[in-house]
Amino acid sequence: MSVVTYELIENIGVIRLNNPPVNALSHALREGIQDAINRAQEDASKALILICEGRTFIAGADISEFGKPPKAPSLPEVISAIEGSAKPVIAAMHGTALGGGFEVALACHYRCALSSAKVGLPEVKLGLLPGAGGTQRTPRLAGVEAALELITSGAPVAANKAAQMNLIDRVIDGELLEGALDYARELVTAQAPARRVSDLMIDPASAPAELFEGFRSKLAKRARGQMAPQLIVSCVEAAVALPIEQGLAKERELFIECLQSSQSAAMRHLFFAEREASKVKGLDKDTPKREIASVAIIGGGTMGGGIAMNFANVGIPVKLVEIDDEALARGLSIIEKNYSITVKKGKLSEAQKDQCLSLIQGTTDYADLADVDLVIEAVFENLELKKEIFAELDNSCKQGAILATNTSYQDVDQIAAATRRPQDVIGLHFFSPANVMKLLEVVRGDKTADDVIATAMALGKKIHKVPALSGNCYGFIGNRMLRHYAREAQLCMIEGGTPEQIDSVMQDWGMAMGPMAVGDLAGLDIGYKARQGLTDEQKGDPKTYCIADALVEMGHLGQKTGAGYYRYDPETRARITDPEVVEVIETQAKAHGVSRRAIDNSEILNRLTCALINEGSKILQEGIAQRPGDIDVVYVFGYGFPAYRGGPMQYADTVGLKRIHDTIVMFGQRYGEEYWTPAPLLKELAESGKTFAEWARGK
Structure with missing residues (x-):
């Protein structure tokens, strides 16, 4: 069956696109659109409608072709053919018109959409910018400021909002094709011209230099380290200053620059890794x-x-269990406060x-859990307490109920052994704040049943999390690696660094927060x-925790006490350097025989990132993680690793595994091999010139 068909309905030519599942702009689709537009120039049609079969309009480029x-024909060539049509072309949109799909719609002379439709240009989320006119046509319709916000955020907007922005001409209630045909007939009757967005001009006075400067400054904070958002601003500037042909050429030039960058490669890797992470190897999809x-x-x-909120948000009833009425009231008030904050932000x-x-609903009685389908234990990290709770759940819950622990690092198999149904026990490790953070680490125990794993992975998606499967070991994927990252942060600090230096190095490199600020x-x-x-x-080497322990024993617990590695302004929570902490560091260094020295920023970066990568290699080799991309998903969505670096394993592939291996060997010679011995898998791949990605494909 052809992915593009054409028919005349009275005097309206209807071009139908059907390239399941999302009508991606594959070569066949592009070719079909161009042929249909050219064919229609010679027939009796007075206007043309571009409409899609299936659940959505064109949802974007076929990124498998990247x-x-x-x-x-390229997408710009197809768009040129649409815009150049002598007969008016009307885009009729439903579902989502995103990226290249929306650029196709912008090239049409008129646009209509169902009220349920959404439009947008999300390329920035892949480290790209719209490369087929999106940055040139959008500001001509919506204005410069609205275009900058739309394109740099990548967030879609609903049809009614898009109509207010002048991006859609008519919102249709009812059946799309009938509404589009009625609209086309009106245009024909009115002898409406083939109205080309590229003919519109932008008043330079509406976009002074200060507007662009302000937006660049905002993006420097909001999208720190990312090149695509800043280049989008340059493209929109070109839309104001240059004729359309030169603006399109500038856009294409910067699109290619983004496409060939390591940042886009990393973000495209992450796009696929996120989808792959939800698939469990060896588990039948049925x-x-x-x-x-x-x-x-x-x-x-x-x-x-926070965990309770995830389920309530998707309409699943929750029973919150606490030890007494006072604790229960406190817990429910925290939830109410969190929802009130969300309302205040306009998100609810x-x-x-x-x-x-x-x-x-709250309860203090385990008997009230007799009929629930899933229980998630979320008490503090004490293995014996968790085992007691699971023994109680074993007695209180119905057969077939899934019993999950939110432990960050405890042994799921030991917890499961406290029940007579270890096959029903699984780890569901949420990240704080649980109502915000996207990662859900699903931990498979030795006896966890397949249907429990399948249910947990599907449930993660239902509550809008990114699920990633981990085997059972101390710390699972994320916290097991974090121990080594944190170890090097502590050692760099006692050897000569400061909390400010270490945090600045990692934050400037792209981490959401530095390790001390996270602590x-x-x-x-x-x-x-x-x-x-x-x-x-x-516990290991005291030098890896003595500073933290000394601070805790002084009452410096972090933000909650107004002092940790930093002091915190009681009003703004702004971090302030604390001379007392420097004294603690120097005292602990002296007590442990450490001669402090100046530590170079590059050494801090390499020690922290190589520690992550080396442990990640071991996790892969042991089968704790299914694939390198799963580790990347865990670190980007759970630990603030910069998306534009793709995650620790993708970053290692980008840098080169031989370079990572040689750096670890050098650290071993300098600091000892106890912490700095290359993982066997890393050594093997470095010597063979392969990447983690190539290793994964060969498995």
């Missing part, structure tokens, strides 16, 4: 899933409350808030309490 030799119609959360603290209405809150945000007492349950051997 990096491959281009095939004519594996049945258990129905999750009700959920219970054990523990009403910040984490438990009062009615929606009330609806969500109505789905969360203050999470609370230094959490790690302190966890270490109290370990033997000296398990």
Whole structure:
């Protein structure tokens, strides 16, 4: 069946596109559109409608073609053919018209859409910019400021909002084709011309230099380190200053620059890795899933409350369990406060808030959990307490209920062994704040049933998380790697660095926050309490935690006490350098026989990133992670790793595994091999000249 068909309905030519699942702009689709437009110039049609079959209008480019030799016609050539049509062309949109799909619509002379449709230019999320006129035509219709916001955010807008922005001419209620035909007939009757967006001019006075300067400054904070947003501003500037032909040439030049960049390669890798992470190797895609119609959360603290919100937000009733009425009231008030903040930000209405809150009920009695389909334990990290809770759940919950632990690093198999149904036990590791952070680390125990895994992965998507599967080990994927990253941060600090220097290096490189600032945000007492349950051997080298322990013992627990590695302004929570902390660092260095020295920024960066990569290599080799991309997904969505670097394993591939390997060997010679011995897989790949991606494809 052809992906493009053409027919005359009375005197209206209808070009239908049908390239499932999302009508991506493949070569066949581009060729079909161009042929249909050319053919229609010679027939009896008075106007043309471009409409799509299936669930959506053109949802964007076929990114599987990126990096491959281009095939004519290119998208700009197709767009030129549409805009050059002597007969008016009307885009009729439903579903989502995104990226190249919306650029096709912008090239049409008129645009109509169902009220449920959304339009947008999300290329920036792949480290790209619109390369077929999006940056030139959008500001001509919507104005410069609105175009900058739309294109640099990549967020779609609903049809009614798009109509207010002058991006859509008519919003249709009812059947799309009939509405589009009626609109086309009106245009024909009115003898409406083939109105070309490229003929419009932008008044330079509407876009002074200060507007662009202000937007660049805003993007420097909002999209720190990313090149595509800044180049989008340059393209829109060109739309104001240059004729359309020169503006399009500038756009194409900068699009190619983005396409060939390591940033776009990383973000495109992440796009595919996110989708791949939800697939479980060896698990039949038809594996049945258990129905999750009700959920219970054990523990009403910040984490438990945040987890509860995820389920209420998608209409699943939640029972929040606490130890007594006072703790329960406190937990429910935290949830209410979080929803109120969301309302204040304009992301939720009062009615929606009330609806969500109505789905969360509190209890102090495990007997109330007899009929729930899923229980998530979210108490503090004490293995014995968790085992006691699971033994109680085993007695209270119905057969077939899934019993999940939100532990960050405890042994899921030991927790499961506290029940008579280890096949129903799984780890669901949410990240704080759980109602905001997108990652869900799904931890498979040794006896976890296939249908429980399948249910957990599907449920992650339902509650709008990015699920990634991990095997069971101390810390799973994310926190196991984080221990080594944090170790090097502590060692760099005691050897001569400061919290400000280490945080600045990592934040300037792209991390959302530096390691010391993260520690203050999470609370230094959490790690302190966890270490109290370990033997000296398990704790490791005292130099890797002595500063943190000393701060906790001084009452410096982080942001919650107004002091940690930094002091915090009580009003703004702004970080302030604390001379007391410098004294602590110097005292601990002296106590542990460390001669402090000046540490170069590049050494800090290499020690922290190589520590992540080396441990990630071990995790891959052991099968804890299914694939390198899963590790990247965990770190980008759970730990603030910069998306434009693609995650630790993609970054390693970009830098070159031989270079990473040789750096680790050099650190081993300088600091000892206890921490700096290349992982066997890393060594093997470095010597063979392969990448993690190539290794994964060969498995």
